[in-house]
Amino acid sequence: MIEQAKDTETKILDAAKEVFQHKGLTGARMQEIADQAGINKALLHYYYRTKDKLFEKVFELAFSVFIPKIRDIVLSTDKSVFDKINFFVDNYIDLLNKHPYIPGFVINELNRNPQILVQVFEKNVQFKEMNLFEKFDAQLKDEAKKGIIRPIDARNLMTNVIGLCIFPIVARPIIQGIMFDNNKKNYDIFLEQRKKMVIDFIINAIKVK
Amino acid sequence: MIEQAKDTETKILDAAKEVFQHKGLTGARMQEIADQAGINKALLHYYYRTKDKLFEKVFELAFSVFIPKIRDIVLSTDKSVFDKINFFVDNYIDLLNKHPYIPGFVINELNRNPQILVQVFEKNVQFKEMNLFEKFDAQLKDEAKKGIIRPIDARNLMTNVIGLCIFPIVARPIIQGIMFDNNKKNYDIFLEQRKKMVIDFIINAIKVK
DNA sequence: GTCTATACACTGATAGAC
DNA sequence: GTCTATCAGTGTATAGAC
Numbered sequence: 001m002i003e004q005a006k007d008t009e010t011k012i013l014d015a016a017k018e019v020f021q022h023k024g025l026t027g028a029r030m031q032e033i034a035d036q037a038g039i040n041k042a043l044l045h046y047y048y049r050t051k052d053k054l055f056e057k058v059f060e061l062a063f064s065v066f067i068p069k070i071r072d073i074v075l076s077t078d079k080s081v082f083d084k085i086n087f088f089v090d091n092y093i094d095l096l097n098k099h100p101y102i103p104g105f106v107i108n109e110l111n112r113n114p115q116i117l118v119q120v121f122e123k124n125v126q127f128k129e130m131n132l133f134e135k136f137d138a139q140l141k142d143e144a145k146k147g148i149i150r151p152i153d154a155r156n157l158m159t160n161v162i163g164l165c166i167f168p169i170v171a172r173p174i175i176q177g178i179m180f181d182n183n184k185k186n187y188d189i190f191l192e193q194r195k196k197m198v199i200d201f202i203i204n205a206i207k208v209k
Numbered sequence: 210m211i212e213q214a215k216d217t218e219t220k221i222l223d224a225a226k227e228v229f230q231h232k233g234l235t236g237a238r239m240q241e242i243a244d245q246a247g248i249n250k251a252l253l254h255y256y257y258r259t260k261d262k263l264f265e266k267v268f269e270l271a272f273s274v275f276i277p278k279i280r281d282i283v284l285s286t287d288k289s290v291f292d293k294i295n296f297f298v299d300n301y302i303d304l305l306n307k308h309p310y311i312p313g314f315v316i317n318e319l320n321r322n323p324q325i326l327v328q329v330f331e332k333n334v335q336f337k338e339m340n341l342f343e344k345f346d347a348q349l350k351d352e353a354k355k356g357i358i359r360p361i362d363a364r365n366l367m368t369n370v371i372g373l374c375i376f377p378i379v380a381r382p383i384i385q386g387i388m389f390d391n392n393k394k395n396y397d398i399f400l401e402q403r404k405k406m407v408i409d410f411i412i413n414a415i416k417v418k
Numbered sequence: 419g420t421c422t423a424t425a426c427a428c429t430g431a432t433a434g435a436c
Numbered sequence: 437g438t439c440t441a442t443c444a445g446t447g448t449a450t451a452g453a454c
Contacts, residue, residue: 008437027235027321030430040439045431047437067387101320108317110382111310112236117386133388150413155388155399156406163376168368170379173319177326178276179342179364190364197365204359205414217419239448249421254449256419 009047011037013057020058021105025112028055056119059109062102063120067127069095070162074132074154081143082203085161089199092165097191104170133158149206157206164198218256220246222266229267230314234321237264265328268318271311272329276336278304279371283341283363290352291412294370298408301374306400313379342367358415366415373407 015037019028030051034041048054073088096103110117121127136154144151168175168191176187224246228237239260243250257263282297305312319326330336345363353360377384377400385396 023321024233024235024317026233029428031428041430042432042440043438049431051430104317104320107380107383108233108313108320110386111313111317111379112232114382114386117382117391121386127387152406152410156403156410158388159377159384159403160373160407160410163372163380164369166380167372167376170320171316171372171375173323173326174316175368177319177323177330178336179367182326194365194368197361198369201361201365201369201414205410209418238446240446250448251422251450252420258449260448 008037008039008043011039012044012047012054013061016054016058017061020055021062021101024105025051025055025109056116059106059116060120060123062099062106063127064124065099065102066095066106070158071126071132074136074158077135077139081140081149081206085202086199088161089165089202090195092162093195093198096165096169100169100172103166107170147208150208152206160205161202164202168194217246217248217252220248221253221256221263222270225263225267226270229264230271230310233314234260234264234318265325268315268325269329269332271308271315272336273333274308274311275304275315279367280335280341283345283367286344286348290349290358290415294411295408297370298374298411299404301371302404302407305374305378309378309381312375316379356417359417361415369414370411373411377403 012033015033016028018036019033023029023032028051030044031041033054034044037044044054048057069092070088073084073091076084076087079087133154136158140149140152140154140157143149172187176182176184180186180190221242224242225237227245228242232238232241237260239253240250242263243253246253253263257266278301279297282293282300285293285296288296342363345367349358349361349363349366352358381396385391385393389395389399
């Protein structure tokens with residue numbers, strides 16, 4: 001039955017997400033994914049043929065959670081730079097809290113095998129047409145000329161903004177361990193307060209006063 | 210012969226570093242490490258007994274490359290906050306260029322198994338006595354009172370500084386792919402220019418003008 | 419200390435019954 | 437579509453000769 005099939009396919013994908021994102025491609029076991037999905041190991045191969053193909057699907061979905069968001073926000077051309085930063089950080093940190101394991105997963109797997117990105121690009125052309133940086137560059141240059149912000153290019157600014165949001169999540173174990181005595185609760189508070197802190201930090205970094 | 214032994218032990222460790230840092234614990238193969246070291250697979254077990262023990266050694270060494278450096282710099286109490294930031298970013302980015310794969314390796318393995326950190330702490334007490342943040346906090350509070358910098362706590366500042374240095378290295382494949390059309394040369398130039406950019410960015414973020 | 423040969427467990431994948 | 441049983445390949449680890 002098709003109804004049943006869709007359901008099983010979804011259960012497998014959800015289980016695969018869970019396991020792959022925590023253990024990575026090489027650390028994940030098909031058996032564990034099957035257990036997590038509550039089905040038999042053979043069914044995984046029935047629906048996705050190979051481990052690599054299943055992984056690819058999971059990776060693409062993870063990727064598409066975080067990348068288009070960047071595009072959406074940067075492209076909202078009616079906003080000032082300050083408003084964009086405010087809006088981006090606010091939304092991106094919320095998104096990160098919802099999916100805290102995805103950034104580390106994507107970054108790690110891409111380091112192990114950068115080739116995956118090329119495949120994702122080929123399947124989703126929209127990712128590739130990211131020349132939105134030129135437009136953002138123009139806006140930054142414009143506001144700099146008007147004396148609103150100090151000069152900075154879009155790639156550096158975006159790297160800084162995204163890095164300040166993602167880094168404390170990706171490097172959580174080490175920062176929490178070294179700076180917070182491995183106290184999970186204190187680190188959660190730290191992250192909570194960072195939203196406002198990061199916005200202030202960035203605005204002040206580029207603002208002309 | 211002891212001379213020969215030391216040499217082989219070192220060769221194994223160097224090979225293990227190379228393979229583990231690129232493939233991770235679960236992705237690495239003892240056979241590949243043996244090949245890389247130019248010796249037999251059985252010798253690996255003769256010197257390090259198990260894959261896990263060999264990995265642990267490699268992890269500890271990788272860890273000790275980047276963490277004590279933080280301590281050294283933050284503890285140089287005779288410097289102003291601005292000088293510390295200048296000095297830190299300059300030195301840390303140089304260090305990152307020398308060992309670009311270590312941060313991603315450490316971060317990833319700690320996400321897979323945060324327990325490793327506890328083991329490292331137990332073996333190296335110096336890592337744990339990182340209460341240097343209290344001292345740095347005092348200095349930040351002092352300079353803020355004097356009207357030199359805007360108020361910020363040590364943990365947020367250190368997270369920002371380290372994040373701005375490490376993130377473009379760790380997330381290189383994705384940033385290079387999306388923002389630089391996968392052009393390696395252009396990304397190298399980008400990284401080269403970031404040293405000055407990052408320092409300016411941070412100084413302006415906390416400076417009172 | 420270093421090698422060859424091999425034990426033993428596990429993993430991804432398939433065959434075939436229902 | 438879903439299951440059980442099983443295969444072929446690979447991985448860590450050890451035994452034992454030199």
